[in-house]
Amino acid sequence: MIGAPATTMLSNKYTKCRLGRSDLVALFSLAAGPISATNATVTTVHNSTRWSARSLEDLIRDITSAPGYDDRVRWDNLQYSAKDPAGELEVALDIRSRKISVDISGSNEILVRGQEARIELFLRNRGAEGPPVRDYGTLHELVMISMCMLMIVVPWKGNQQHAPTGTTAPTGSSKVDSWMVVVECCLAVAMLMLVPTFLYIRRAQLKVLEDIPAGSVWSRLTTTEKFSAVGIYATVLAGVAAAVSAVTDVL
Template sequence: MQMIYVECQLGRSDVDRLFAVALEGITPAVVQVSTQRDATRYTAANLGDLIASLEVANVGSLNGPWPNLALEANEASGTRRVKVAIDVERAEFDLSGSDQTWVFGQAARLQLLLNSVGGSRAFTMENVPYREFLPGRILTVGWGIGAVFVGRVLYPPDPDLGMIIGFGCAVLSMFGLQALRTHYRRRANRPILLVNGEVERGSWWERLGVADRLTFVGAVVAAAGVLAGAAIGVAQITMAK
């Protein structure tokens, strides 16, 4: 059984748990942990030994994001096998064995673990951005309908024009805000593999930097200003007539 997950944010404790779950039921196990750095692949019997070998090889700082990490384990009898391959884009698992209960049980446990670190199944509706797309579009439509009525009230000589102005301003501002929100949400939730550190947890807003927060808030204020300006403009046209 093969599974591919994207948007995983893994720190050292997450990797330890992931490897521990992956190795459950494989006893005794022949284990190999590895990582590729440039043209060289480093391997060891466990993660601690792998880190030690990289430190000796002087491949650079190990405290930042790692480009990849892999685990392969086989039961001595050859009846159970697991492969884990993690890189900056995805985490891939391959479980096989004659015991299908073990295979599906491991798959379920790995799924729960990866969901807890922000992961989602690749190439399924879980990974389609409708989860962040739909709420914003519903809000856009609601705001637009409200702006239609406001435009008609503020500009009674030509309610159709008022409706168009109100709806247009609302939709444009909300689409812009939703696009900005999606950008910063993905920025905060981008995949990361920190084998020698921990990933900061919390909502996407809590994990944004101060500069990004100020930019987002400024955009919200600007959108509100556009709507207010449109309303004032319509009101002035009304009073002039």
């Protein structure tokens, strides 16, 4: 008696991935592989209603053209599934704003492992990372920013303390204070340079209705974010210019 063929089952989870509309269309096409489009399904829950369609474009059209569609409701989930009738390959994707779950199984081990490698490469090219046991990345960045702020605030406050009346300041103290001001300005600029990295580069995104800009950090920002960034750096430059002017007067 011949038993049923063994089933290979692979499961992976990814974080920090940035997927826009065209990325999702390409991902679903890649994930299907040899499976026919008639055996694939795209589902989502939007505005407390579950929707299902054969393709992402059909799903978007059905939801956005529905009478009760509300464009202010956040669209933060997608599920894709495709199954070969012969059982050689089955792919299931659960896509959220901050993580993606990939489950691949089937009786054809070569096909299963090949699809896993293709999907992983596709996601990593869009910023995906495998989740560590504990994610210390964000904590590390917060600690570094806090340390920079302390290095700026503490010496600055110390420089505001004047020698008591009738006493003479130590020789060279003005030069030391001047260099401290320069160091503090450099630290302030360095700290603000971390803002795009902390807020924009590493943040995960899922945009079903539009594409996510690729390329440099500046090109990824929205118009509002660009105006905000310009305002922040203009303020910093003005503060640095004032500090440099004060240092020049002291020297």
